[in-house]
Amino acid sequence: GQQLNQSPQSMFIQEGEDVSMNCTSSSIFNTWLWYKQEPGEGPVLLIALYKAGELTSNGRLTAQFGITRKDSFLNISASIPSDVGIYFCAGYQAGTALIFGKGTTLSVSS
């Protein structure tokens, strides 16, 4: 089946640092999504990307849809303690269901 390779698996950073994580796939997707999950809750959508090359921001978060349609990255600038959580990339093709990466666990120390 389709697989998404998400890296890094975990990150331990200081408050104020920038963060970068990415996802790659062997398959082409027509939508890339980035989610954040906090303990005991379901994933919450952060950014949705619909076109190759698209660069979209949501506050301190910026994500890009790779030109090849097989990858995407998420950047978080000037991290704060409430950024702690698990970040998931997800790819979507018409006629199927969302496929998730394994997640990047982010820890922020103040």
Place this chain on the structure above:
Amino acid sequence: NAGVTQTPKFQVLKTGQSMTLQCAQDMNHEYMSWYRQDPGMGLRLIHYSVGAGITDQGEVPNGYNVSRSTTEDFPLRLLSAAPSQTSVYFCASSYSGQAGNTIYFGEGSWLTVV
């Protein structure tokens, strides 16, 4: 605005028992899906449906059964529970599979099989 409703939120089963996780959405969404989440594994797709009467297998379908008799409901059945099915289960729905449609998740069902 109920969105996606999953029940039960917590369940403990004995090995070999069967049970059904319920999922209902009130948004008239065509697409519904079930995922399981295990530590370090992300969310893995179990089964999905692109409309009433249509279901298909995802990445980890073994031991689970689904049906989609109505647009609103997409129950997940564990036929004979095994400890390996201890997990958190999420139901999700969206209007269609086309790009641009938001996917809504339920709050999760925590299942323990002993």
